Amino acid sequence: MSAYYITVAITIGIYIILAISLNIITGYAGQISLGHAAFFGIGAYASGMLATKLGAPFFLCLPFAVVVTGIVGAILGIPCLRVKEDFLAITTMGINFVVQAVFLYVPFFGGALGISNIPVPSFGGAEMTKPMYLVMVIFFILIAVAVDGWLRRSWAGLALASIREDETAAEMSGVNLTRFKVVAFVLGSAMAGLAGSLYAHFMSFISAADFGFPESIVILSMVVFGGIGTLWGPIIGAIILGVAPELFRPILDYRTLVYGAMLVVLMRFQPQGLVGIDSFITRNVKRIFAKEAA
Amino acid sequence: MGHLLEIDDVTKHFEGLKALENVSFTMEEGEILGLIGPNGAGKTTLFNLITGTFPVTSGAIRFNGTDLAGMGPSKVAALGIGRTFQIVRPFAGLTVEENVLVALGVSHYTGFWKSVSRYRTTDTLAAARELLGRVGLGNLADRKGENLPLGLKKRLEIARALALRPKLILLDEPAGGLRKEEMDQLIDLVREINGEGISVLVIEHNMPVVMRLCRRIVVLDHGTKIAEGPPEAIQGNPQVIEAYLGREDDA
Ligand SMILES: Nc1ncnc2c1ncn2[C@@H]1O[C@H](COP(=O)(O)OP(=O)(O)O)[C@@H](O)[C@H]1O
Ligand SMILES: [Mg+2]
Numbered sequence: 277m278s279a280y281y282i283t284v285a286i287t288i289g290i291y292i293i294l295a296i297s298l299n300i301i302t303g304y305a306g307q308i309s310l311g312h313a314a315f316f317g318i319g320a321y322a323s324g325m326l327a328t329k330l331g332a333p334f335f336l337c338l339p340f341a342v343v344v345t346g347i348v349g350a351i352l353g354i355p356c357l358r359v360k361e362d363f364l365a366i367t368t369m370g371i372n373f374v375v376q377a378v379f380l381y382v383p384f385f386g387g388a389l390g391i392s393n394i395p396v397p398s399f400g401g402a403e404m405t406k407p408m409y410l411v412m413v414i415f416f417i418l419i420a421v422a423v424d425g426w427l428r429r430s431w432a433g434l435a436l437a438s439i440r441e442d443e444t445a446a447e448m449s450g451v452n453l454t455r456f457k458v459v460a461f462v463l464g465s466a467m468a469g470l471a472g473s474l475y476a477h478f479m480s481f482i483s484a485a486d487f488g489f490p491e492s493i494v495i496l497s498m499v500v501f502g503g504i505g506t507l508w509g510p511i512i513g514a515i516i517l518g519v520a521p522e523l524f525r526p527i528l529d530y531r532t533l534v535y536g537a538m539l540v541v542l543m544r545f546q547p548q549g550l551v552g553i554d555s556f557i558t559r560n561v562k563r564i565f566a567k568e569a570a
Numbered sequence: 571m572g573h574l575l576e577i578d579d580v581t582k583h584f585e586g587l588k589a590l591e592n593v594s595f596t597m598e599e600g601e602i603l604g605l606i607g608p609n610g611a612g613k614t615t616l617f618n619l620i621t622g623t624f625p626v627t628s629g630a631i632r633f634n635g636t637d638l639a640g641m642g643p644s645k646v647a648a649l650g651i652g653r654t655f656q657i658v659r660p661f662a663g664l665t666v667e668e669n670v671l672v673a674l675g676v677s678h679y680t681g682f683w684k685s686v687s688r689y690r691t692t693d694t695l696a697a698a699r700e701l702l703g704r705v706g707l708g709n710l711a712d713r714k715g716e717n718l719p720l721g722l723k724k725r726l727e728i729a730r731a732l733a734l735r736p737k738l739i740l741l742d743e744p745a746g747g748l749r750k751e752e753m754d755q756l757i758d759l760v761r762e763i764n765g766e767g768i769s770v771l772v773i774e775h776n777m778p779v780v781m782r783l784c785r786r787i788v789v790l791d792h793g794t795k796i797a798e799g800p801p802e803a804i805q806g807n808p809q810v811i812e813a814y815l816g817r818e819d820d821a
Pocket of ligand 2: 656
């Protein structure tokens with residue numbers, strides 16, 4: 277595999293983790309977020325700064341990023357608890373702009389220069405090669421999928437689904453809204469922090485521009501495109517929308533525009549996404565299998 | 571003390587609008603108590619106060635002697651008060667079985683280890699099947715909540731309330747929108763539930779249904795309690811008649 281393919285694969289791998297993490301907040305708990313890139317950025321900065329300012333090794337930086345992002349997710353989740361739908365969309369968008377502005381204007385975070393010279397993780401005494409890095413990313417994808425699959429089968433996951441369906445009926449059924457929304461925010465943010473750490477140490481240079489609102493739209497597009505609320509949808513969405521700009525280089529500059537337009541069209545004609553229940557793909561796959569079984 | 575539910579001098583104002591004014595009554599264990607009154611009398615508001623949707627302006631609500639102030643809906647549900655809604659709200663995108671499972675999980679939503687355990691176990695599925703069988707939804711377990719007709723949605727809400735293993739259930743106009751034979755089935759179901767020792771507080775506009783279910787009725791009008799007593803006394807109470815006729819005059 278050439279270095280180019282490996283780089284693309286690692287990038288898509290990081291998007292897969294981001295899509296899975298956003299799906300927990302928006303797909304399972306039903307809390308729309310237009311600011312997920314903020315948590316991606318917080319994880320990247322936490323990891324990158326611990327590595328560059330204190331010289332901590334990657335295997336300390338990564339859990340640090342996960343914990344910091346989880347905590348910030350809980351704190352920033354507080355203003356999100358009392359608002360719904362359009363107001364929640366605006367609040368999360370606002371969070372994205374504020375976090376990005378903090379990275380950009382607070383000198384502690386490197387300002388416009390961002391954080392550079394983030395070291396490549398070492399493994400067994402030597403710097404990790406790109407293929408090794410890809411293996412590590414895949415390992416963390418498997419962990420994310422495992423956490424996700426566990427969540428779906430747990431009472432906590434059922435509680436999130438009930439909140440998504442009807443908050444009033446959920447709390448009258450014994451589900452504490454605040455507690456479980458915070459669970460979703462923390463879990464989803466922490467996982468985005470993991471993706472951020474992987475991104476920072478792969479790119480070795482990060483700046484506020486990487487974590488803006490357009491990036492949030494890209495992540496959300498992947499989730500919606502693949503099938504919001506499903507286990508595999510976000511993964512499929514991240515792969516397809518991650519590969520697409522590589523195949524059609526000219527759209528790279530217009531990515532947000534194209535994805536945004538796609539979101540609108542999808543919402544109108546196929547809101548379940550590619551693999552959601554009742555999507556045209558799921559229906560046809562089911563039909564094929566039914567035929568074979570017959 | 572000694573009462574299952576005690577509504578003690580409860581007042582609720584919504585920014586100047588007096589939805590309830592100094593309402594008091596009690597409910598005993600094992601009772602089916604009717605709550606009636608014209609539209610806008612404050613009946614649903616009282617349910618919302620009991621379940622902790624919003625706080626009382628003044629007064630107190632006690633359940634088995636425990637003051638419910640500041641508890642919030644999920645805690646009140648866990649204490650053993652289930653409810654249904656005047657405008658049905660099943661979990662539309664969840665299956666009928668999952669609808670009931672959500673409430674069966676009430677004791678699992680408090681501790682970390684309990685909430686991370688699997689929800690589909692032999693025990694919980696059996697419990698869900700039993701509850702669905704009781705309300706006549708046994709063969710519709712895999713149907714989406716949104717795909718049921720109104721009468722069955724109402725039954726699903728009752729099953730979900732029962733899944734809390736409640737001591738008291740609050741039914742908000744359970745017969746509203748039902749056909750005659752559905753009403754008869756509903757009355758049987760409510761009696762059956764009550765026969766198992768679950769107390770029932772029921773808001774209902776359909777007088778024959780109220781008369782058949784309840785031995786005691788509380789009447790609200792414009793936020794105040796205007797009468798309380800057995801059905802026969804209520805039917806002949808001039809204040810009650812006036813409240814209802816007065817409303818028809820308005821219309
Ligand atoms: N959440 C609320 N905010 C403001 N006013 C409310 C609210 N809930 C009920 N009300 C008002 O309180 C009064 C009583 O309503 P309600 O309890 O629904 O009556 P009903 O006896 O028909 O169930 C009505 O005037 C209603 O508009
Ligand atoms: Mg009402």
